[in-house]
Amino acid sequence: MIAEQIVNILDDKIQTVKSTNGTVILVGPINLPVELDGLTHIFQWYCWLPCKDLVKSSGDCRDKEQTEFLIEQLSASNLAEKQQSSALVYGDFRNHEDALIRMHSICHTGDIFGSKRCDCGYQLHQSMRMIIAHGTGALFYLANHEGRGIGLFSKAMAYLLQEKGYDTVEANLELGFQDDTRNYDDTLHVLRHLRDKPVTLITNNPKKLDALQATGMNVDGRIPLWGDISEFNKKYLETKVKRSGHFDSEITIP
């Protein structure tokens, strides 16, 4: 039995969002002071959970059941074993005429450890800088996208193949995956829930732009995001352009 005051605290910060993959539960906004380049910036943080990841739910978990039932399920649902995605929202995201968005696929090695084998850590922090400088935007951190959808363990295996000369696409294929298995549906439904005015997407990836445009959302444009190019990630970045179809850039080692 969950105390009534606990339900009351949480109830008005929980919403449901219908996605093509089923309903997701969105919690937030939560004040999140974030340090970047020595300054503290206030973001509003939201996190979402697909209903299917709850232990007792099938489909519309919250419409039928309600907050108390949701809270009751949390401890039994083993959610730490399932990755949840979230969004860092900056400024007046719902109402501002133009907002920047970044749909960032999780990269344990690049984002957390600062690995130079990819450009992910640079892209994560640079996109936050761009959103702050613009005044409004949102960073969607997509936690079920590790390794372009193959998972962290498989990415470790792919890295070993890459050390023997396979490029990133070949390594995925040799391990029995497609090159890119990422799905943006839940993210785009959450985005639509938070804002329906035009957005500008920060990416070099045409598939992300296509996914966004396919929702019918008004897309103001795209901002490329290349940088932190080094001897360690040059081949990886070239492969993105040559094999994965990313928009071109001048990839030169400084």
Ligand SMILES: Nc1nc2c(ncn2[C@@H]2O[C@H](COP(=O)(O)OP(=O)(O)OP(=O)(O)O)[C@@H](O)[C@H]2O)c(=O)[nH]1
């Ligand atoms: N399979 C695999 N995944 C990788 C590798 N290096 C980075 N990743 C993953 O690739 C994802 C980022 O994808 P990218 O192709 O770098 O960039 P993108 O997200 O498609 O496009 P941008 O929006 O321009 O960044 C993250 O989930 C990383 O974990 C690799 O060598 N092999």
